[in-house]
Amino acid sequence: MSLSTALRRQTPWKPLLRRYRPFSTSPEDGPRPPRPPPPPPPPPIRVGFTESAGRGVFATRPIRAGDPIHTAKPLVTHPSPSLLHQVCYFCLKKLGREKSAVSLPIQDGGSVLYESASASTIRETICFCTEKCSEYSKGFYEIERRADWSAFDEHCREQEVKYPLLVKRFACMVLSGASRADALDILQPARLFPQNILEMEEEFRLLKDAFLTARIAYDQMSFLTKDWYVGTLARIRINAFRVEFAGGSYEDLLSMASASVIANAAVGNAVYMLPSFYNHDCDPNAHIIWIDSADAKLKALRDIEEGEELCICYIDASMDHDARKTLLLEGFGFQCCCPRCMADD
Secondary structure, three states, rough: OHHHHHHOOOOOOOHHHHHHOOOOOOHHHHHHHOOOOOOOOOOOOOEEEEEOOOEEEEOOOOOOOOOOEEOOOOOEEEOOOOOOOEEEEOOOOEOOOOOEEEOEEOOOOOEEEEOOHHHHHHEEOOOEOOHHHHHHHHHHHHHHHHOHHHHHHHHHHHHOOHHHHHHHHHHHOOOOOOOOOOOOOOOOOOOOHHHHHHHHHHHHHHHHHHHHOOOOOOOOOOOOOOHHHHHHHHHHHHEEEEEEEOOOHHHHHHOOOOOOOOOHHHEEEEEEEHHOOOOOEEEEEEEEOOOOOEEEEEOOOOOOOOOOOEOOOOOOOOOHHHHHHHHHHHHOOOOOOOOOHHOOO
């Protein structure tokens, strides 16, 4: 008998030892923390190019009617002038009477006060729904409240324009470092006419004068040129959404093919990145809604096949053909060729 065979026979407990791991008091052998949940899957969409409408949004898999597609946070927002004291100055959430709003302090220890949109002598408080919104706004609002906006705001009221207010806020965001001056350059600009340029030049002058009066440093305002203002406003004019809070349940909204409701229901306007890539259709397969803030939610109105383009309706889809045609051409600069319009429906 060989020596190795003898040794194996003298250790009958060796197979038992193989069944057990050595005991250790190392903390590494203690209970392991639970694994973090996997990240949510990406939205079932991609941005591509269409045959006739430039960029568009396409489904990467089948989407069922009623399914959420994705959510989107705004790049810039501004409340309706008539609702400055009724909605959050940042996220546009309505301020309920039972909720305690947060207002930013000013240097003299008072509240942040603004002239109401009615131009009356009553001054209203600019409020935020939470400390979080107040903190997010601190950068651009520190810039905004240093300037006298009476001439600029009066011009917007007299001309009944709202998009320059979004440019004003975006400029304050750039000055505060909260955004880049070219953050909106990826968006498609509106087609402008000579009369549009003349109006924009006056608005640009009022905007820059307000910053100069507030003693904003010239090097900070190097981006603020007439070309920048015109280009930014041209992009905002065609890409801004009117934020209107939905009433009822999601199920109720599935029967709504209209992208807009009553104009007075708007709490403000907002510009988004991905939602701006959705093209228009008078019989859309997707719908953008807002529940209680400027965070947009897109849902499928009907079953959508993989590879199909997702479209929303830019206007009230219940209007007749001639009204839709005029509004789309004058407001958005294109003539709709969707099946409904081609059939004069």
